[in-house]
Amino acid sequence: MADNGRVEIRELRAFVAVLEEGGLSAAARRLHVSQSAISQTVQSLERQLGTALLVRDHAGSRATPQGELLAREARLLIEQHDRAVSLVTGQGRRAPGLVRLGVPLEFPSDVLPRTLARLALERPELKVVLRHDSSAAQLAALAAGDLDIALTRDLPGDPAYDAVLVVHETMGAILARSVAAEVETGGKVPLHRLARLEWVGFSRSETPAWHDQVSAILRGHGVTAVVDRSDSRPVTPEVKLAAVAAGTAFGLAAPGWGPPLPDELGWYPLVDDPIIRRTWAVWHADSTSRHIAAVLAALEPGA
Template structure:
C-alpha cells in the first residue's frame, strides 16, 4: 500500500464523501476515486459503501481505517522528527502563503534571508489555511502564514498581521448605504455575501460568519467547493449590485469604476494572519527569517 492511497481512504471516511475528500486533498474527484479503487483491487476487499448520501466504510474498511490512521500518524511524526536535524545547507525553505497577503509583508524577511543566507532558496506555495495545516503536519512546509493559529504543541506561532476589513459594493449601492463614517454592517442585510468555502479556513470562517449573523445578515450556506475566492470573482459578483464582499483598505486588486471599497463603522471585522513553524526546528535561516516579522501584528487599515 502507498501512503497516498491510505491518505485518500482516510479522507473519504472522515469527510463522509468523495467530493469533500477531494477538496481536502486538493485533487480531482475522478483521481480520488481511481486511487481508492486501486487500493481495493490491491487488497482484494471492498472498503467503501458508496450511495447518494456519501461514502461509509465496510467492516474491512473500518479495520483498515484504524491501521491507516496509525501508520499516517507515525509517518508524520517521523518526518517532523527528522526535519529537526535539517541544517542551513538544506538549500531551500518551503513557505506557505494565503491569497490576499499584503504585498509588503514579506519584503523585510526576504531581503534579510537573501543577504544572510544566499544559499537558501525560497519555494513559495499558495495554499489556503486548511491546505497549509495539512502540509505543516506532514512536514511539507517549513514556515506558513495562516488565517488561524494552529492548535497543539507541535508548532510555534505568532501574530504578524491584523487587517480591518471593509466592504466592496457597487458604486450605486455604496451611495445608497453610506453614512458619514462608512457603512454599518447591519445595513448590508438583503445583499448576498460573496464568501469563501469553510474548508479553506474553518476557524476564520466561523469567526467571520458569527459576526455577520450577529449583525442580522443571512449569509446562506457555505460555498459548495474549495475553489479559491479570487479577486476577479469578488469584483464581478459585487458589480451586479446584489452582493457584497469583504476586503482590507490596502487591497492590491485594481477596482473598476463600478465597484468601490468602503470602511465599516466600528471596524467589526479584523482578519488576523499568523506565522507558524515547527516547534522543534533548529534552522538558523528559518529562525532569522521569522525574527524579521513584526511581533503581535500591526493594523493594516
C-alpha cells in the same frame, strides 16, 4: 510529588535554551515565544520533576546540580529526536539553507518583498521557496513535513506547533457605488446596513475557523445570506467583483487588497472595525533551524 510521565521535548528544548542563552528573555527571542511562556514552561518542568532546575539572579539564569544533570541528558535526547524527525521526513536531505514558506490568498503585497529583501541583505546564503495555498492545505503540508513555516488565518491549538502574529488587517466592504450611496455614512458603512446583501465569501474548507468567525460576526449584524462554499474552488477576485457589481452582494477585503477596482465599485471601511483578519506564522515547536528562526524574525511586524 514528582510527575515525570509527561515531560515533552519542547519543554526540554526550552530549558536548554535558557541555559545556553543565559536568561529567559534571550531564550524567548531564540525560540520566538513570549518570556512568560518560557518561564511557565520551566516552572512546569520543575513541578513535574519535583526539583529546582534553575537559579535566577541579577546575572541571569544558571543550572542547579540537578539542572546540570538534566541539561546533559536533554541535549542528547533533543539531538536524537531531531535526527529521527529528519530521517523520517527527509528534511535532513534538503539543502541546509532552504526554507519552505506557505503563503495564503490575499496576503498583503508589501510583507513578502520586505521580508525577502531583509533576508537577502542579512542572510544571503538562505533561499526561501514560496508556496501559495489555503490555510488548511498549509497546515496539512506542515504536518507532513512539506512546509517549514505556514502563514495561516487559522491558529492551530496543537502544542506541537508554535505561532506568532505577523499581520493584523482591518477588513472593509467592497460595494457597488450605487449600493454604497444608500448605506454609507460619513464614508463608512455600518455592517447591519448590508443585511439585504449576500456575502461573497470564501470556501469554508480553506480556513474553517476564520470562516466561522466571519460568519458569526455577519449574522450578529443581521447579515444572514452567508453561503457555505465548502465544496467550491477558491473564489477568485474576478468572481467576487462580478457578483458585487450586480448590486446584490458585497465582498470583504483589507485596504489595498489586490487589483484596482473597476470604476463602478469602491472599498469602504466598516463602522467600529468589527472584522479583523489575523495571519500567524506557524512552525514546529521543536524546530532548531536557525534559518527558520531568521525567516520568522524577518516576518515580525516592524522588522
